[in-house]
Amino acid sequence: MTQASLLKATAVATRTGPSVASSMISENNSKPGEQTESQTDLQLVRKVRNGDRAAFDLLVVKYQSRVASIISRYVYDSQEVMDLAQETFIKAYRAIDRFRGDSAFYTWLYRIAVNTAKNYLEARGRRPQGSADSAEAENFDDGRRLRDVASPESLLQKDQLQKALSEAISGLPEELRSAFLLREYDGLSYEDIARILECPIGTVRSRIFRARDAVDRYISPLLNHSVT
Amino acid sequence: MDERLRETLSAMMDDEADELSVRRLLSHGNQDEIRAQWQRWQQVRDLMHESHFAPYSIDVAGAVREAIDGQAVPADSRRKARAVATSYWHWPVAAMVALALVVGFGAGAGWESQPGDVTDILAAAGIDEGGAAELTSAVEEVAWQRLDEDQLRQMRQYLLEHAQHNSVGAGGGSMGYARMVSANGGY
Numbered sequence A: 001m002t003q004a005s006l007l008k009a010t011a012v013a014t015r016t017g018p019s020v021a022s023s024m025i026s027e028n029n030s031k032p033g034e035q036t037e038s039q040t041d042l043q044l045v046r047k048v049r050n051g052d053r054a055a056f057d058l059l060v061v062k063y064q065s066r067v068a069s070i071i072s073r074y075v076y077d078s079q080e081v082m083d084l085a086q087e088t089f090i091k092a093y094r095a096i097d098r099f100r101g102d103s104a105f106y107t108w109l110y111r112i113a114v115n116t117a118k119n120y121l122e123a124r125g126r127r128p129q130g131s132a133d134s135a136e137a138e139n140f141d142d143g144r145r146l147r148d149v150a151s152p153e154s155l156l157q158k159d160q161l162q163k164a165l166s167e168a169i170s171g172l173p174e175e176l177r178s179a180f181l182l183r184e185y186d187g188l189s190y191e192d193i194a195r196i197l198e199c200p201i202g203t204v205r206s207r208i209f210r211a212r213d214a215v216d217r218y219i220s221p222l223l224n225h226s227v228t
Numbered sequence B: 001m002d003e004r005l006r007e008t009l010s011a012m013m014d015d016e017a018d019e020l021s022v023r024r025l026l027s028h029g030n031q032d033e034i035r036a037q038w039q040r041w042q043q044v045r046d047l048m049h050e051s052h053f054a055p056y057s058i059d060v061a062g063a064v065r066e067a068i069d070g071q072a073v074p075a076d077s078r079r080k081a082r083a084v085a086t087s088y089w090h091w092p093v094a095a096m097v098a099l100a101l102v103v104g105f106g107a108g109a110g111w112e113s114q115p116g117d118v119t120d121i122l123a124a125a126g127i128d129e130g131g132a133a134e135l136t137s138a139v140e141e142v143a144w145q146r147l148d149e150d151q152l153r154q155m156r157q158y159l160l161e162h163a164q165h166n167s168v169g170a171g172g173g174s175m176g177y178a179r180m181v182s183a184n185g186g187y
Helices: A003-016 A018-024 A039-049 A053-071 A078-094 A105-123 A142-149 A152-170 A174-184 A190-197 A201-222 B003-013 B019-026 B031-048 B061-070 B075-108 B115-124 B129-143 B149-168 B175-184
Strands: none
Touching: A039 A053, A039 A105, A039 B019, A053 A078, A053 A105, A053 B031, A053 B061, A078 A105, A078 B061, A152 A174, A152 A201, A152 B031, A174 A190, A174 A201, A190 A201, A201 B003, A201 B031, B003 B019, B003 B031
């Protein structure tokens, strides 16, 4: 793929989302949203095992939406979803020494979340629906159930956020946008992006950071990011 | 949080941060700031990958932190607790060994054992009066058994080997071994 066609692909991605851009790029790497072995997760897990609570906070923040999404397949009340998500993370923290790293951290967390939700339902005499197959963690469309339980207001907010996101990405300088989209939509490593964009890895790292920062500043006023 | 740390955090989002950078980030003084930044970027990513985006606000991080701080024991603390528990048992074990030696050697030398003294030692080790009486009678029973010549030789040989191992292998110094050799004389 030439650089010109790549830039065209990323420009298309800006307008249409990831699917078209992905089809235009031959490499089949995992995307950031998919569940693969994460080096960062393993680094954080090691820190948690050494008693670093801040590392566990980052894992919670990273996965709380996805854990809530899994639980919402079984439990439909939003407050119950929150409580069970919390319970899932507490269980994970207590059992972190038993995580051997055979599977991705998220897959392990997924199993805990499903079991927590099922146990909750069984304790209340409600028959759990769905399966706890951990392979589902790889392909699970978390958003579907949450969309079902979302209020019209929250769906409207989401639409506004999507619109703002598109504007933010469109407004990025070309070199920042290319690097950012290759990473976010196509899951390429910094090394691959550097090769494609013909620039040093450090430059890719810096461009992605600056793109991320610019997008964050643009849509931050719309996000509910109360960190307690 | 300076520019470099924020860039490290961004690299962490992409699994491209090295161990040292992660360590530096986690040791930063203002973890609230780091967490807030991390959360916003995660939300942007979730929004970009629509299927992960939660349409209603989900933030259990604070509640999880409070629950863990209030209840759970981190791995390091568990290890420390185990260490404390182990050292807690050192005193009773040491006291029992000392008691056995005192009673045993005393019996060999024809001393009269004083149960009251023994009870005091055990009480100091945290064993109550009933337990102390039971333990004392058991130890006395063993100590008063006479050893024949072969058993005595075996016992001395065992102690000698133990002292030798302790001085050479376990780094306990050679003084114990020297004393044992000296005390054993012809053995």
